[in-house]
Amino acid sequence: MSSGHEGEPRIQAAGLTKRFGDFTAVDGVDFAVVAGETFGFLGPNGAGKSSTMRMIGAVSPRSGGALRVFELDPAEAGPEIRARLGVVPQEDNLDLELTVFENLLVYGRYFGLPSSLIRERADELLAFMQLADRRQHRVEPLSGGMKRRLTIARALVNEPDLMLLDEPTTGLDPQARHAVWDRLYRLKQRGVTLVLTTHYMDEAEQLCDRLVVMDRGRIVAEGSPRDLIARHVEREVVELRFAAGTQDGAVARLAGVGDRIEELADRILIGTADGDATLAAAQDRGVEPESVLIRRSTLEDVFLSITGRTLID
Amino acid sequence: MVEQAAHVLSWHARSYRKSWRATITVAFLNPLFFLFSIGVLLGGIVDEGRADLGGLTYLEFVAPGLLAATAMQIGTNEGSFPVMAGLKWTRTYHAVVATPVRVLELFLGFFGWVALRIVVAAAIFTAVAAAVGAFRSPWAALAPLAALGCGLAFAAPIAATAGAVENSSVLTAIFRFGILPLFLFSGTFFPVSQLPAALEWAARVTPLWHGVTLCRELAGGTAELWPSLGHAGYLAAFTLAGGALAIRILQRKLLK
Numbered sequence A: 001m002s003s004g005h006e007g008e009p010r011i012q013a014a015g016l017t018k019r020f021g022d023f024t025a026v027d028g029v030d031f032a033v034v035a036g037e038t039f040g041f042l043g044p045n046g047a048g049k050s051s052t053m054r055m056i057g058a059v060s061p062r063s064g065g066a067l068r069v070f071e072l073d074p075a076e077a078g079p080e081i082r083a084r085l086g087v088v089p090q091e092d093n094l095d096l097e098l099t100v101f102e103n104l105l106v107y108g109r110y111f112g113l114p115s116s117l118i119r120e121r122a123d124e125l126l127a128f129m130q131l132a133d134r135r136q137h138r139v140e141p142l143s144g145g146m147k148r149r150l151t152i153a154r155a156l157v158n159e160p161d162l163m164l165l166d167e168p169t170t171g172l173d174p175q176a177r178h179a180v181w182d183r184l185y186r187l188k189q190r191g192v193t194l195v196l197t198t199h200y201m202d203e204a205e206q207l208c209d210r211l212v213v214m215d216r217g218r219i220v221a222e223g224s225p226r227d228l229i230a231r232h233v234e235r236e237v238v239e240l241r242f243a244a245g246t247q248d249g250a251v252a253r254l255a256g257v258g259d260r261i262e263e264l265a266d267r268i269l270i271g272t273a274d275g276d277a278t279l280a281a282a283q284d285r286g287v288e289p290e291s292v293l294i295r296r297s298t299l300e301d302v303f304l305s306i307t308g309r310t311l312i313d
Numbered sequence B: 001m002v003e004q005a006a007h008v009l010s011w012h013a014r015s016y017r018k019s020w021r022a023t024i025t026v027a028f029l030n031p032l033f034f035l036f037s038i039g040v041l042l043g044g045i046v047d048e049g050r051a052d053l054g055g056l057t058y059l060e061f062v063a064p065g066l067l068a069a070t071a072m073q074i075g076t077n078e079g080s081f082p083v084m085a086g087l088k089w090t091r092t093y094h095a096v097v098a099t100p101v102r103v104l105e106l107f108l109g110f111f112g113w114v115a116l117r118i119v120v121a122a123a124i125f126t127a128v129a130a131a132v133g134a135f136r137s138p139w140a141a142l143a144p145l146a147a148l149g150c151g152l153a154f155a156a157p158i159a160a161t162a163g164a165v166e167n168s169s170v171l172t173a174i175f176r177f178g179i180l181p182l183f184l185f186s187g188t189f190f191p192v193s194q195l196p197a198a199l200e201w202a203a204r205v206t207p208l209w210h211g212v213t214l215c216r217e218l219a220g221g222t223a224e225l226w227p228s229l230g231h232a233g234y235l236a237a238f239t240l241a242g243g244a245l246a247i248r249i250l251q252r253k254l255l256k
């Protein structure tokens, strides 16, 4: 895998814009990714994450701004850029009729790799992605998690200098998701540069060295997960969960409790440096939640504090 | 470019190994059934060397027609649903263009595969038809190429259509209301001069009629240079225009 080259620029975007007709899906974003880091786009559905990834992947012409991938312009050097990328698209596009191995073989040929080399790499990759025992199986009946792991294996067949993973675990059950996270974590440890999108804050927190929070085509915050939490929200959150219909008026009564109050459909979140004291203060105000929870602040809270909305609707 | 297209073609060949059983009826069995039932058996009853058939026996008349019509059917089948699947259903085309392969190369590999499918089926049909005495002239050896032109003249515009439309019911409608009537009425089974004048004119502008006529004149030994080039040029024009359009549509759909 590609280690070394630490710190070399991989992606540079300035004012990057994507329009579909008169709708602006990506609205002038700036970011840069260097070799060896794991960089994330965190944002809800429709934020413009996939549109950005496709521009980086040189399969979608930009509508404005500047973009360099490996210091090349995707508008001019599409094939050269794609030759060095490993792409895991949001929707799997494996050949379902072919076997697991054949999918790697066919794909590897597009990178000009000789079959003998693909065979060698396929054995390693399938072992690494825990699919070795499925080598000769048709893809169609495989589980969603296995298909996802195969898509990742396929993206690695050309030993890419940069991997683009668009929502690598969306739609997977928790166990399958953890299996994927584990593999991505190992790739990261080997020094592979990863760029991923997600609307799961735990995914972003676990994997990303640095991330941007995206909303409605714009970048609204940037930093390491820890920085973002430190900068945008209090250390802890008191969650008051209400039974249906019992939440009315509670926010008014809680005025002044904690440092920041967010109201959602079924709960109230209070950001605070001291959860226990804030919970006690809230109970003094006579609110009657069904249950309470004190937890550390997460990227979800960062997103909520910046946009007033939740990541997953 | 050729190398990348060859990789795409070999992907199609590999997929075909899994699904060839589903294609042998349309590509091989049906045409041969028609050849025997209509050409040999029905032909044996109706034959009196009628002048309408230009002096050909009915078998000699219908076999080249079936050859061109078979090419048309393979071209439309391979040009239609597989393209829609690659774009929308299995999305495998999106996987291809995420690699160094360009859309043009994807199309050429796909189209080369369709050509191969047609030419192999046409060669087999031609061999069987020759064995049962359906051809008068050694020029019949060129009939598979004429059939190839006919098949591609359908495959290219159909591929463009399959790329452009959102719904597969459009393709189904083309099969039912376009391809089937063409098969029956464009000179495969009877001379188009039997049709009312307006319909005869309509039949003569279809690529199938040009394909049928070219195959028939080669097989019957009546082909002349300029008319044959005219038919071939007509088929090539459909192929090139349809292909150029298909490439543009695929670019629009895959690189948006």
Ligand SMILES: Nc1ncnc2c1ncn2[C@@H]1O[C@H](COP(=O)(O)OP(=O)(O)O)[C@@H](O)[C@H]1O
Residues within 6 Å of the ligand: A020, A023, A024, A025, A043, A044, A045, A046, A047, A048, A049, A050, A051, A052, B256
């Ligand atoms: N091909 C397209 N044509 C028109 N609108 C599109 C197209 N692709 C995406 N969009 C719109 O652009 C916005 C951003 O989409 P996308 O980049 O897929 O967001 P995300 O990946 O963050 O969910 C959405 O509102 C989506 O509907």
Ligand SMILES: [Mg+2]
Residues within 6 Å of the ligand: A046, A049, A050, A051, A090, A166, A167
């Ligand atoms: Mg997306």
